[in-house]
Amino acid sequence: MRKFGSVLLVFTLVAASAVGLAACGSSSGGKEGGTLTGSYASFPDYLDPQLSYTSEGWTALWNSYTPLLSFAHASGKAGSKVIPGLATAMPKISNGGKTYTLFLRKGLKYSDGTPVRASDFPATVERMFKLNSGGVPFYTSIVGAEKFAETKQGGISGIKTDDKTGEIVIDLEKPRGTFTDELAIPFVALVPKGTPAKNLTADPPPATGPYEITKSEPGRGWTYERNPAWVKANGKLMPQLPGGHVNKIEISVIRNDSTQVNEVEQGKTDWMQAPPPPDRYQEVKNKYEGTQFRDESTVSTYYFWMNMKRAPFDDLKVREAVNYAIDPRALERIYAGSLAATHQILPPGMPGYEKFDLYPHDMAKAGQLIKEANPSDRDITVWGDNEPENSEATQYYQDVLNKLGFNAKFKEINADNYYSIIGNVNTPDLDTGWFDWFEDYPHPNDFFQPLLSGESIAPTNNSNFSQTDIPELNAKITRLGEETLGPKQEAEYAELDKEFMEHAPWAPYGTRIISTFVSSAIDLDKVIFNPTFEDDLTSFQFK
């Protein structure tokens, strides 16, 4: 046991040295410095860590705003590991899983020179609540948070801090197995106390990470430069986080995705955030795979939800029939190679995922089930957004419903407003529709609690579109959500996946494959694709 400890110590020192050297920018091969140019197809939802709730926004913010904990800057499963961020170590969990104690690293500074204090953490959480951020539901289990969400006054009693020692103690109302992950997402990335509780996209708050956003022109683009506080202090204090290779990053919004491809091909832009458009996807893949292009698997589920509280989808046979009628192969073709067919709730790559398919494509069986159900209400509204592939997938779904004998009408909504419209339960005719869900963090509860628990049905910002409310499964979600994720819990989540699919609230059809596409000047092998934050800007390096 002792010998093992010595070996572990030596190994840890070697690993820490390697990481430290990498963080100092002296890694072997490749060029340090330079200006990286990138393009987005649209401006992210926000450049404000307490507000952003899209993968585009999180990609943009990850290396500027650091929470107490972070995710490892690595691709694949390794990138799902939670590591200390601004905190010295992982939290000490006590009081039956209800108290989290962390310590802030000493000497940290924001990019404007302000020292980072433990009391900035409650101020940050309160700012998020004051902004009515989409991240609020993750933190309402903190003692006093529900009350603060209503009154926006008096502080959150469940967070206690000591600026001298850097201690931060968080008390929860009940144990929450996902809370460690939730301390590592940008909603709680620290900003200075006194940061205005308003959208700061045009003038982002001071940063703690290796890059600060020095210029932001909403709708047009933004620029990062090296954070002076990182160079002086933070980089040395947080050697577990990479410091990045380039000195400056300029991101511009180019709405035409084909133009983005051309610019990367010509070397005018070094990286495009979105995948190439479907009609050029294979061309780019065939031409550049391995040198400038790489497929990247995401942890996501694309699905059609069916409102279990409205006819005809209140009938299990109808929902089963839809599942049998959907042919994931057709949908794979619609997404032109950028979707891998699945037929279950949990996607590959998520802990608890075990492949199964309860409803292999069988149109005859689907027809038989509809005949048995004989629904009286056959007028259906099918909701979808206007992103080309998603719109086509929904039109395919509408055609399938019509082939089953329904009178389905497609209601296409602009992607910017889609979630808020279908998330409002008072929107008329919410019968069925399209949605996708990408992981917020690598925990299976992230797919069950917000999307399928009856407790999550809310009048607005509802994400349980199928309005699934099965008491025994609600209780199971709650119980598992309080437990720390381990092999036993993973097995239970796998079972929960099957149990939900037996009720068929969704017709899931795939998991998205996106891509990394860079210019010939960039070393593709070094680019990290994190499952939560996608392309890691600190990993980009010129050859």
Added chain:
Amino acid sequence: MAAEPIADSGPADSGPWRLALRRLRRNRVALGFLGLFVAIVVFVIAAPLWADHVAHTGPNATHTLQRVTVGGEKRDVVNPEGKPLGPQWFGAGGKFFLGADSRLGRDEMVRLMYGGRTSLIIGVVSALITTILATVLGLLSGYYRGWTDSVISRAMDVLWAFPVLLLAIALGVSLAIGGLKIGPVEISGGSIWIPILIIGFVSTPYMARPLRGEVLSLREKEFVEAAVAQGAGSMRVMFAELLPNLWSTIIVFFTLNIAGNMLLEAGLSFLGVGVQPPNSSWGTMIATGNDLITSAPLLTIIPGTMILLTVLSLNVFGDGLRDALDPKSKVRFEAHAGVAATGAPGTEGLEELAR
């Protein structure tokens, strides 16, 4: 009470409409384009025949995973890389004559024909709405003048202040979800009536203003004074005396409005606030084709060409109609063109003026 005859240089025993028809028949270019427009109308009316008896598929039926036999060879309607089948002409017995429309594998020819119906219906019905609204408002405004004119004209100014496409987009977006409910009339957001009403409404000022000007001029004529002296009421003066004198202008505007409204519909549908998918119009087909413009450019070019031909035919025919109904405008135009070309009044124009 007969109106003052429309100015005309023809024989005294011919009515103005007969003279106009005679002039129109002499304009071979206008008649040629009228023929083209009629051919397009016949083409789109034949959509169900083609769909049922040749293509054997509906406009919205998807065929993503299907294969067609062309000369004994099986071809994917959509290949595994997501590229739709190109034009097959009669190689597959008329199926996929113009190929497949997208990764959904719908028959492009069938959608083109049905889409043309939608575009033409929207163009014609919205032009009718525009014409009715503009005529009523132009008559009321021009005849009554005073505060009626002020209220109507300022309302028109407000509408005119917005760029027409932006106004139509704003209305389209706001009506797309909840639809339109006016009293007992309820129109769902995806209905074709939404773009029809929007286009008809936003185009109104562009026709009402010139009509108002013409009414202002006509109401000072002797035949109006005579009608009033004989005890005719306002309604009778407006609709029995003034309106017949506006017909030539209204007909020309109506024709040109159809073309303009079809273009506006194409723009709105391209931007996603016109005709709602999966229904096709030539505008939505261009939008769908735009996603595949590098690999299948015909999907954009074909509906674009149909819009071009339809709008061109209506515009040229509309010009011919105007020349036939209001020969003075042609003379004015030619005289002006002569001045522009030679620096002096054109002889052709002067000869016509002399006649």
